[in-house]
Amino acid sequence: MGIYGYIAFFFLISFLSSNYYNLKNYSLKYISALLVFLLFILIFGLRGMETGNDTKSYIDMFYDISQGNPDSFVFQSKEYLYIKSTEFVIFLGGDFRAYLIFSAILMFTPILYVLKETNSINAITLAAFLALGPFFFFHSGIRQAIAISFYSLSILFLIRGLIFRFILFLVVAANFHISVLLALPFIIAIKWKYNKWIYYGLLFISFLISFRPQTLVSIVYIGLSVIPEKYQIFLISGLSYNNTSLGIKSVFLFMLGIILVFCLSREFNRFKIYILNLSFLYIVLYNLFGNILILSRIPIYYVVFFVASLSFVFDFFDSKSKLSVRFLVFVCLFVFYIRVLFTDPYSVMVG
Structure with a gap:
């Protein structure tokens, strides 16, 4: 699908979700949500085999798994549920195309459930998912995409106090991509107590570092000096950083971060406070780690809650301002x- 097709997809998804919660007829709401879900599945499941940086590697791994050699690289190095999900598709007689469709279902079912349960299916939130969220990354990183989805679901259950379900889906996520454990310690942000100076301080410092990622890399180098040299080599190889972007996204997120702090000062609903805290965490982590190779995938584990927060951060504006800000x-x-x-x-645009 070409550029115009993806542009049409953006507006179609936004249109289908724009009046989701204004619909009084349950059947229409169900059909609207189902169409959004099916469109995501079609985009990911029927895309070209050349689409996505890592798709070729996944094709090779799929056929390695189909050979069933337990001593192969895939069986020795890849996560348990990724292998088992692939074996399940093969058992049903499916090819790699079938696995793409199956993996798309695993990616989007938990995410859309989280958005539904947080009352966050609307044009702004799904536009944010497409533009700032993991939509394009999902074309490439299948294992981590599924891990992000189930990790988001596990956090939702943690917020609700359902600890067993939290642990269950956390284990599921880690068994698709172990990197989820790097994101897990930051979950303490859920219970942050509001202090505007701490929030603004974190936001401002992380914003400055986003323009000079080498500052954080230098600090990490100092920390690495205390670990064995053979591990230093691996970690240092991933500390390359990108300092060529204009930083427009960081500026945009910084402005939304200010709005989040404003909302946190006036929000008394505990559930929404937790969502806002995780949304704020995403902005801080993106600014800190977004330009550093080995750390850049940590923020994306919290992006679903950033997306969800956009469904109610504008509620504190008056009616006229709310419409203008949402449109902007x-x-x-x-x-x-x-x-x-x-x-x-x-x-994404090659297939």
Whole structure:
């Protein structure tokens, strides 16, 4: 699907979700949500085999797993549930295309459930998912995409106090991509107590570091000096950083971060406070780690809650301002979406 197809997809998803919670007819709401779900499945399941930086590697791993050699690289190095999910598709007689469709179902079912349960299916939130969220990354990183989805679901259950379900889906996520354990310690942000100076301080410092990622890399180098040299070599190889972007996304997120702090000062609903804290955490982590290779995938584990928070951060504006701000944010999201299409960091436009 070409650029125009992805642009049409952006507006179609936004349109289908725009009046989701204004619909009084349950059947229409169900059909609207189902269409959004099916569109995501079609985009990911029926995409070209060249689409996505890592798709070729997944094709090779799929056929390695189909050979059933327990001594192969895949069986020795990849996570348990990734292998078992692939074996399940093969057992049913499916090819790699069938696995793409199955993996898309695993990616989007938990995410859409989280958005539904947080009352967050609307044009702004799904536009944010497409433009700033993991939509394009999901074309490439299948294992981590599934891990992000189930990790988001586990956090939702943690917020609700359902500890067994939290642990269950955390284990599921880790058994698709072990990197979820790097994101797990930051979960303490859920219970942050509001202090505007701490929030603004974290936001401002992380914003400055986003323009000079080498500062954080230098600090990490100092920390690495205390670990064995053979591990230093692996970690240092991943500490390359990107300092070539204009930082427009960081500026946009910084402005939304200010709005989040404003909302936190006036929000008394505990559930929404937890969502806002996780949303704020995503912005801070993106600013800190977004330009550093080995750490850049940590923030994305919290992006679903950033997306969800956009469903109610504008509630504190008056009616006239709310409409104008939401429209401005939607336009900005569309610009970011177009920018990603043309820069194409995940090789989406080749197939």
